[in-house]
Amino acid sequence: MDRNRLQHQVACMRRSLFDQGYLDEQFIQLEELQDDANPNFVQEIVTLFYTDSARLIQSIEQALNSRPIDFSKLDDYMHQFKGSSSSIGAKKVTNECTVFREYCRAENAEGCIRSFQQVKQEYAILRRKLEVYFQMVRQAAVAHTA
Amino acid sequence: MNSNSGKGSMSTASSSAAWKTGDVVPDQFPAGLRVLVVDDDPTCLMILEKMLRTCLYEVTKCNRAETALSMLRENKNGFDIVISDVHMPDMDGFKLLEHIGLEMDLPVIMMSADDGKSVVMKGVTHGACDYLIKPVRIEALKNIWQHVVRKRKNEWKDFEQSGSVEEGDRQPKQSEDADYSSSANEGNWKSSKKRKDDEDDAEERDDTSTLKKPRVVWSVELHQQFVAAVNQLGIDKAVPKKILELMNVPGLTRENVASHLQKYRLYLRRLSGVSQHPGNLNNSFISSQDATFGPLSSLNGLDLQTLAATGQLPAQSLATLQAAGLGRSSAKSGLPMPLVDQRNIFSFENPKLRFGEGQQQHISNNKQINLLHGIPTTMEPKQLASLHHTAQSIGNINMQVASHGAQGSQNNSLLIQMAQPQSRGQLLSDSVGSHAPRLPSNMGQPILSNGIAATRNGIPEIRGSGYNPISQASSMLNFPINQTSELPGNGFPIGSAGISSLTSKGTFQEDVSSEIKGSAGFMPSYDIFNDLNQHKPQNWELQNVGMPFDASQHSSSVQSNLDIPQSVLVQQGFSASQVNGQNRGVGVVSKAMFSTVDSTEQGNGQNVNHHLNNFLVDNTIRVKSERIVDAGPANLYPDHFGQDDLMSALLKQQEGIVPAENEFDFDGYSMDNIPV
Numbered sequence: 001m002d003r004n005r006l007q008h009q010v011a012c013m014r015r016s017l018f019d020q021g022y023l024d025e026q027f028i029q030l031e032e033l034q035d036d037a038n039p040n041f042v043q044e045i046v047t048l049f050y051t052d053s054a055r056l057i058q059s060i061e062q063a064l065n066s067r068p069i070d071f072s073k074l075d076d077y078m079h080q081f082k083g084s085s086s087s088i089g090a091k092k093v094t095n096e097c098t099v100f101r102e103y104c105r106a107e108n109a110e111g112c113i114r115s116f117q118q119v120k121q122e123y124a125i126l127r128r129k130l131e132v133y134f135q136m137v138r139q140a141a142v143a144h145t146a
Numbered sequence: 147m148n149s150n151s152g153k154g155s156m157s158t159a160s161s162s163a164a165w166k167t168g169d170v171v172p173d174q175f176p177a178g179l180r181v182l183v184v185d186d187d188p189t190c191l192m193i194l195e196k197m198l199r200t201c202l203y204e205v206t207k208c209n210r211a212e213t214a215l216s217m218l219r220e221n222k223n224g225f226d227i228v229i230s231d232v233h234m235p236d237m238d239g240f241k242l243l244e245h246i247g248l249e250m251d252l253p254v255i256m257m258s259a260d261d262g263k264s265v266v267m268k269g270v271t272h273g274a275c276d277y278l279i280k281p282v283r284i285e286a287l288k289n290i291w292q293h294v295v296r297k298r299k300n301e302w303k304d305f306e307q308s309g310s311v312e313e314g315d316r317q318p319k320q321s322e323d324a325d326y327s328s329s330a331n332e333g334n335w336k337s338s339k340k341r342k343d344d345e346d347d348a349e350e351r352d353d354t355s356t357l358k359k360p361r362v363v364w365s366v367e368l369h370q371q372f373v374a375a376v377n378q379l380g381i382d383k384a385v386p387k388k389i390l391e392l393m394n395v396p397g398l399t400r401e402n403v404a405s406h407l408q409k410y411r412l413y414l415r416r417l418s419g420v421s422q423h424p425g426n427l428n429n430s431f432i433s434s435q436d437a438t439f440g441p442l443s444s445l446n447g448l449d450l451q452t453l454a455a456t457g458q459l460p461a462q463s464l465a466t467l468q469a470a471g472l473g474r475s476s477a478k479s480g481l482p483m484p485l486v487d488q489r490n491i492f493s494f495e496n497p498k499l500r501f502g503e504g505q506q507q508h509i510s511n512n513k514q515i516n517l518l519h520g521i522p523t524t525m526e527p528k529q530l531a532s533l534h535h536t537a538q539s540i541g542n543i544n545m546q547v548a549s550h551g552a553q554g555s556q557n558n559s560l561l562i563q564m565a566q567p568q569s570r571g572q573l574l575s576d577s578v579g580s581h582a583p584r585l586p587s588n589m590g591q592p593i594l595s596n597g598i599a600a601t602r603n604g605i606p607e608i609r610g611s612g613y614n615p616i617s618q619a620s621s622m623l624n625f626p627i628n629q630t631s632e633l634p635g636n637g638f639p640i641g642s643a644g645i646s647s648l649t650s651k652g653t654f655q656e657d658v659s660s661e662i663k664g665s666a667g668f669m670p671s672y673d674i675f676n677d678l679n680q681h682k683p684q685n686w687e688l689q690n691v692g693m694p695f696d697a698s699q700h701s702s703s704v705q706s707n708l709d710i711p712q713s714v715l716v717q718q719g720f721s722a723s724q725v726n727g728q729n730r731g732v733g734v735v736s737k738a739m740f741s742t743v744d745s746t747e748q749g750n751g752q753n754v755n756h757h758l759n760n761f762l763v764d765n766t767i768r769v770k771s772e773r774i775v776d777a778g779p780a781n782l783y784p785d786h787f788g789q790d791d792l793m794s795a796l797l798k799q800q801e802g803i804v805p806a807e808n809e810f811d812f813d814g815y816s817m818d819n820i821p822v
Binding site: 026029030032033035038041044045048049051052076079080082083084086087088089 | 186187188189190192193196197200231233258259260280281282283284
């Protein structure tokens with residue numbers, strides 16, 4: 001396909017990710033770090049994020065399933081998760097993490113469980129969208145200019 | 147990377163000339179700055195690394211604190227600055243901070259996704275030169291070089307002017323975004339300076355990066371040397387000049403010794419006359435951080451007396467302490483009065499330092515020295531506790547308070563307070579009470595005589611936390627040796643700072659010292675940590691004799707050994723010693739104190755620092771604590787309570803209380819009433 005067109009599509013999708021609040025300014029920071037020396041920097045970071053967060057999500061699941069629930073540990077995990085999601089600019093995910101932590105501090109198990117579902121959901125949505133996005137980016141990069 | 151050596155070369159001009167590449171700002175500091183970044187989150191770590199590389203820094207990344215520490219130890223001069231996350235699985239970021247400060251004296255920037263005030267405050271009190279909120283933006287990293295430059299500049303200046311007070315003159319270059327406490331400190335510092343006693347070296351205790359004067363850190367060893375000298379001369383005949391000569395420590399100034407002597411005398415006085423009443427100390431103890439006086443006992447090594455005697459404690463504090471400790475005997479023991487203030491200083495929460503009558507008595511009788519176990523400080527229980535902690539952490543300033551018999555109680559907190567502000571919250575309250583480093587000996591706890599700790603800060607304040615009177619080993623000034631729980635009292639500067647040191651909350655150090663009524667050397671914190679890791683043999687350059695709490699700063703050095711009760715870092719405001727020239731004086735102590743509190747484990751020294759810091763803060767807080775104390779000291783300061791408030795409170799208090807304090811031997815000093 002025409003490279004210009006692909007690039008245009010990439011730009012549109014990118015804008016919508018921002019407009020819809022999936023990504024925030026921090027993502028732009030990452031993009032700015034990308035240069036010729038690291039042309040795929042953003043993708044690499046995001047991939048790293050997926051790996052790390054999958055691990056955290058699992059830990060949180062386990063902690064939520066154990067009885068009695070260890071809220072401080074949960075808070076700890078979530079703090080980490082929030083830290084990394086905010087580092088890549090995952091806005092919605094980060095917000096859900098904040099909600100979760102509130103419930104955690106209040107030691108509200110029900111609230112934690114519910115909000116964790118939200119966290120996972122937002123995480124899954126973002127992940128899907130970013131995968132599509134990066135795929136387009138890669139295609140545009142190798143496409144020939146018409 | 148640039149041809150720049152990466153070593154924080156101070157000449158921006160050259161560095162900018164060296165490269166004007168890409169988007170590098172021309173007058174940006176040095177490319178090639180060697181940064182060590184520590185974070186357990188791989189995503190963040192990678193991003194940071196990339197960002198730092200983009201800033202043209204030389205980056206080393208590390209995902210574990212232990213690894214980072216060993217890297218730093220192996221190559222002490224291999225890095226210019228460290229950036230560390232707060233939450234890490236293997237070691238708390240603050241502990242790492244303390245270690246680094248104590249051992250290597252490098253500027254450390256903390257970062258976290260947590261932007262809560264208390265956490266940020268903790269960073270400040272532990273000596274971080276900056277705090278970044280995640281997600282970190284590259285703009286925030288572009289200017290980190292300023293911390294390196296500032297530190298060097300301060301050290302350099304201290305060098306030149308050891309002993310001369312330079313407040314304000316040497317303002318470190320404040321970069322545009324140096325919005326941290328340094329400016330606040332300066333202000334405080336200046337005001338406190340006014341109160342300083344005749345010694346005019348106001349030690350600013352701001353956090354490391356903005357430290358103006360190197361603070362002398364009274365490490366355990368140094369303190370022992372001091373004690374030896376004093377004993378050789380005879381406590382009555384020990385004058386700073388002679389002690390200085392006997393000690394023969396390069397870089398140590400007469401002012402340093404004088405303030406230390408003050409504290410020590412207070413401590414001794416306290417030991418001798420104070421009855422230990424655990425209850426009183428609650429006052430003002432250093433709120434949150436307070437010097438954990440706890441371990442004063444550990445001060446054993448230190449011989450609080452010495453500490454007290456060193457006069458580190460600001461005269462006021464001493465007096466206060468004495469008064470406190472003596473309850474009524476009011477500083478007779480000849481301890482300089484300033485102790486009183488010191489106490490305040492130390493115990494941030496101790497508004498009470500006022501040993502004034504009433505309260506003091508109350509306190510003094512009671513607690514006094516309980517901080518230091520045995521140190522009959524008038525400090526309130528809390529104080530004692532804090533002292534205790536601090537003492538402990540301080541590495542045992544051992545204020546041999548007990549040995550001194552006399553005062554003992556007075557605020558051994560001096561040391562102790564500093565040490566552990568945390569645990570007891572009272573930080574110094576106790577110590578303060580004990581005034582002079584008398585601490586420990588009886589205390590067993592390292593009441594950190596925070597030099598000041600006992601000084602007044604906490605004197606009465608020692609938060610209820612039970613100050614475990616420093617029963618710890620009687621190490622007198624052992625500043626809050628980790629053992630104890632952290633004295634909430636901010637590690638305030640051991641006594642010395644009287645309260646002045648405390649004022650700067652964040653920077654305690656400055657205020658504390660200054661507050662301390664001028665008493666020169668309010669020994670804010672005896673850095674009992676003793677070199678915590680033995681760091682630098684005290685760079686006395688710092689002249690901060692009086693003021694010393696560089697609570698924050700020293701933390702680095704102090705902290706490392708907070709654990710060692712023995713290592714009471716008596717930082718009286720001496721900034722520095724530990725740190726390379728860092729004058730953390732006060733900070734040190736507090737650091738020690740604080741650290742002890744926090745990290746019992748490693749950082750014994752660290753706690754002390756913290757505490758010390760607390761102490762410093764405490765002093766200022768003292769003012770507040772007064773008020774608070776009434777309210778019920780015990781919860782005065784949650785760990786991170788508004789130190790500022792405390793500081794101001796203390797400051798106010800100090801002012802009120804202090805009046806007489808400066809006199810060094812104010813026997814009849816009636817410490818303001820320290821609300822019991």
